[in-house]
Amino acid sequence: MTDQSNRRISSPTRHRDGVRILDIDYYAPFLLSAVSSAWQRQTSAIYRSDFNLGIVDWRVIAMINIEPEITANRICEVIRLDKAAVSRSLKLLGERGLATFEATASDPRRRRWWLTEAGQKVHHDILAIALECEARMLEDIAPEEIEIHLKVMRAMLRNLDK
Numbered sequence: 001m002t003d004q005s006n007r008r009i010s011s012p013t014r015h016r017d018g019v020r021i022l023d024i025d026y027y028a029p030f031l032l033s034a035v036s037s038a039w040q041r042q043t044s045a046i047y048r049s050d051f052n053l054g055i056v057d058w059r060v061i062a063m064i065n066i067e068p069e070i071t072a073n074r075i076c077e078v079i080r081l082d083k084a085a086v087s088r089s090l091k092l093l094g095e096r097g098l099a100t101f102e103a104t105a106s107d108p109r110r111r112r113w114w115l116t117e118a119g120q121k122v123h124h125d126i127l128a129i130a131l132e133c134e135a136r137m138l139e140d141i142a143p144e145e146i147e148i149h150l151k152v153m154r155a156m157l158r159n160l161d162k
Contacts, residue, residue, distance in 0.1 A: 028156075043133050050129070051122060053092075056081065058126050060089040061115065064099055065123050069112040098122055 012027040013020050024030040044055040053061075063075045075086050090113060093099035098119035101111035115123060138146055 032156075039133075039137065043130065046129055046133070047126060051126060053122070053126070054089075056085050057089045057092060058130070060086060060093065061098065061119060061123050061126065064093075064113050064115050064119070068114040069102075070114075071110060071112060075113075093119065 010023075010026040012023060014023040015021070022030070040055050043058075047053045047055060047058050059079050059081070060075055063079055064070055067074065067078075072083065072086050072090060075081070075090075076083050079086075090099065090101075090111075094101065096118075097116055099113050099115055101113045104110045104112065141149075
């Protein structure tokens with residue numbers, strides 16, 4: 001494990017009564033988790049009430065639209081979800097007529113998924129809501145800071161994937 005203390009201006013810990021504790025205002029994993037949880041709570045409530053879909057379903061719909069004919073394994077790889085959650089979502093999307101699949105000839109278990117016309121409509125509608133929510137979340141943050149944040153988040157993902 002490398003010592004990152006010389007790479008930081010702030011410290012992820014502080015002392016209280018002589019004991020070293022986390023300072024969650026400066027501990028990156030806490031802040032990432034807190035933002036993610038708040039985001040998911042807010043957006044999931046909208047997706048559930050308006051579309052009867054959860055946040056995982058939206059993420060799967062988005063991936064199918066990004067990469068038509070995508071496999072479940074590829075969805076898991078990109079959005080970093082476990083296979084069971086993705087499988088449940090694909091089953092639901094298929095049953096609701098939002099997505100469909102074709103099995104490959106070499107392996108019938110390896111399905112390639114794409115959105116149906118109804119799925120494209122739901123994607124269009126949820127995308128508008130997702131972008132509105134993102135705009136509210138980023139409100140009052142300078143464009144340059146947003147770009148730095150995105151660059152840092154991509155670097156964090158690369159580091160975690162090593």
